[in-house]
Amino acid sequence: MTAEVAVLGAGMHPWGKWGRGFVEYGVKAARAALADAGVDWRDVGSIVGADTVRGGYPGYVAGATFARALGWQGARVASVYAACASGAQAINTARAQILAGLADVVLVVGADAAPKGFFRPAGGDRPDDPDWLRFRVLGATNPTYFGLYARRRMAVHGDTHEDFAQVKVKNAAMGALNPNARYRKRVTAEEVAASAVVADPLRLLDICATSDGGAALVLSSMEFARRHGAAEPVRIRAVSTVTPRYPNTVLDLPDIATDSAAGAEPSAESFRASIARAAYEEAGIGPEDLSLAEVYDLSTALELQWYEDLGLCGDGEGAKLLREGVTAPGGRIPVNPSGGLASFGEAVPAQAIAQVCEVTWQLRGQAGDRQIPDARVAVTANQGLFGHGSAVVAVR
């Protein structure tokens, strides 16, 4: 088990389609996190930005971009890109600096102004880029991958359209209570079923939208937190950023094919499950200790997969867990009390940070109408392009 870092502050810019630049969202979130922490920006020793690939150079140097907008003050600076795990890797970079004694207080910021419609690769003819290839050769969008996983679950585990719809119903009900969520309306299973098919078997309301948004955290050493008057802050106890293991035999974005298992036996554990296990091991906890989880519900079907990969239930039992209400508010382990990506939409570099903001508010008992009573241990999890994934364990 590694040492802990304190979460002194959390802040967001509400998700939506605001039509403004990502810097504005990030700065708004950063100022909110600093205010929440009661820390002056000039006292922050390091800033870590989670990169957005859209927006040209300023997006690729997010740390410095946010630092400039907040006012140059001489802090250490870093920028991190890891697809959907960008925010968690930014948190991990901050944590490593704190634990190494390089900084007492670190500001972590992620923000994006996402394009409308399907995500697409960066421009130009780039046949050496798997992301470019999957679009050029197959027209395979993110939803088509989610469709493949969903259809596979239906064939192997017997999941139904109705099971998938119930994930949306659950998450939308929570999102309706979240002032930072983009969609704040309850949804019925009938509305999901009536929405257009995007990628069989998934419909529009099974798939998360692209959004604008920002999220930020102020992290510090436990000693600084005590000096600062935060005797019992929410603590981050683990950050998992592991890669897959060869051969990765589950088709994975953005690849056109899996690794072959002809030359080496695959691990019995899936990539997603290994992300969660690494976090549990580092934190010295298990799924039975969790009060809540925030997971990437890029599609409704994917949330059910995460139940299994987080060890909340056995293989193929995700839909059963949902039907029993275990992952709903009031259940044994509520999942996505924030409303999830179903309610937020994707603002890639901000998402993993936003997950930690939500668990921070939940663990502090500050989550308002969506509060999970007596929350003590939380995990976040995601998986993204190019073998990235992350999980964060936070406790109080």
Place this chain on the structure above:
Amino acid sequence: MVTGWFVGDGEDFRLLGTRCSACVSVFFPREDTHCRNPGCRGGDLQEVPLSRRGRVWSYTDSRYRPPSPYVTDPELPWEPYALIAVELESERIVVLGQAVPGVTVADLTVGMEVEVVPGVLGEDAETTWTTWRWRPTGVA
């Protein structure tokens, strides 16, 4: 746009991968630089044709026009196509591809046998881009 991914016509059409001479790992799309198996001392990467037939691992379709760089004619109404992920038994690999035109998700089931056939991805005045497609066996 990419070379060396497939070869041949009609019944002789095959996807091409590479195989490591040391650990027999197969790579598609082809890996020509280094074997990616971390437990392998590294062998020669030799071009190999992949199995013609495999079984459907999963499938989906694209009901909306994919963005660029997928090439479509915006003047024409969008025609959805199916995508099939196919498990090749001897290579122990899953390869994604478009279904042949006319095959929809209603025609597919997980576990069904399919075979690889040549197809045309698109064409303009100068170039015809060829590709591979998956077709259920026994379908003309």
